[in-house]
Amino acid sequence: RYVLGVKITPTPSAEAIAGVLRMAMTDKTDLSRMVGAETAWSARVKPDLASMDNGGPMLSDHFITGAQSIGVTVVRQPAGDPARRPFIERLFGIIGPLITHFLDGRTFASVEEKGDYNAEAHASVFMDEFARIIIFAICDIYHRTRHSGLGGNTPHNEWVEATGSIEIKYPPSQLRMIAAFGYPTTATIQKDGIVVCGVTFRDERLNALRRRIGQKPIDVMYDPMYARHVLVKAKDETEYFAVENVLGLDHTVSFHEWLAVLKEERDEMIRFMPKIAWE
Numbered sequence: 001r002y003v004l005g006v007k008i009t010p011t012p013s014a015e016a017i018a019g020v021l022r023m024a025m026t027d028k029t030d031l032s033r034m035v036g037a038e039t040a041w042s043a044r045v046k047p048d049l050a051s052m053d054n055g056g057p058m059l060s061d062h063f064i065t066g067a068q069s070i071g072v073t074v075v076r077q078p079a080g081d082p083a084r085r086p087f088i089e090r091l092f093g094i095i096g097p098l099i100t101h102f103l104d105g106r107t108f109a110s111v112e113e114k115g116d117y118n119a120e121a122h123a124s125v126f127m128d129e130f131a132r133i134i135i136f137a138i139c140d141i142y143h144r145t146r147h148s149g150l151g152g153n154t155p156h157n158e159w160v161e162a163t164g165s166i167e168i169k170y171p172p173s174q175l176r177m178i179a180a181f182g183y184p185t186t187a188t189i190q191k192d193g194i195v196v197c198g199v200t201f202r203d204e205r206l207n208a209l210r211r212r213i214g215q216k217p218i219d220v221m222y223d224p225m226y227a228r229h230v231l232v233k234a235k236d237e238t239e240y241f242a243v244e245n246v247l248g249l250d251h252t253v254s255f256h257e258w259l260a261v262l263k264e265e266r267d268e269m270i271r272f273m274p275k276i277a278w279e
Contacts, residue, residue: 001087001147002043002155003138008131014060018181019225021050021067025171030252035132037139043159046171049073066180070172091142174251175242178231182221187232189215193246196222196230197255198262201243209234227255 005023009016025044032041050072052058064074143156150158172180187194189210193202209218213234221231221240227249231240249258 001150002159003142004043006134006138008127008134010127012055012057014057014063015224017057018063018066022177022181022225031135032139035136037136039139039143039156041139044171046169047072049075051075051077053077054079069180070176174226175229178221178223178226178229182223182231185220185222186217187220188217196220197259199227199249199258200246201230202246203243205241206232206243224256225254226251227253227258
């Protein structure tokens with residue numbers, strides 16, 4: 001009953017699905033601390049099997065191939081049969097009411113209950129705020145609530161106790177997950193390195209490659225959920241090697257977060273430019 005990963009996204013995508021599987025294999029303590037939760041979200045494990053429904057993003061070759069490459073078998077359950085997915089359906093039924101009754105923009109449990117209430121007109125939180133609420137509810141409420149399916153134990157305590165006596169399969173390395181769930185692109189090597197999604201990457205091995213082939217495009221593999229490293233190789237090579245960013249971004253930072261920071265800084269500069277020009 002322990003929640004290993006969750007993604008809040010406006011539209012389903014293969015990237016979001018891969019992100020959930022990636023979260024299941026990642027220590028999320030920093031994330032739980034960021035939202036102010038007292039219970040660390042530290043559990044991680046490599047699953048042997050991922051049970052999915054039949055949504056388009058879950059059928060994508062990108063996701064299925066990536067999962068299979070690290071030894072995760074993807075199983076699709078029949079559509080229209082929620083009994084095949086009892087744990088996740090029960091989770092929605094528990095966490096939803098825990099938080100939605102505090103939100104004016106909720107859509108209620110049914111059309112009858114909603115009536116003519118205009119939920120969109122009463123929307124009161126941004127998506128990132130909603131994501132923080134969900135994560136807090138998982139860590140400090142759901143994981144700490146006694147569960148009849150666990151003999152009255154809490155999911156958090158059950159996980160801690162079980163992993164103390166049962167050997168679990170630890171996930172592949174972050175670099176291995178870039179190879180599994182990353183996206184290909186190209187970048188031209190400059191004297192300062194390469195730039196991917198606004199982040200500069202450089203090391204001596206990359207410099208040596210530039211000296212060999214010059215300032216030419218090379219193949220790059222990047223994972224949107226992990227901005228610390230990218231994998232690169234020359235067009236005439238078959239094996240990638242890892243290059244670390246020069247900005248000091250650690251394993252907890254995603255490219256999405258970095259791009260959001262850049263956008264905020266640009267917006268702030270634009271907001272003050274007229275005032276500076278006038279002064």
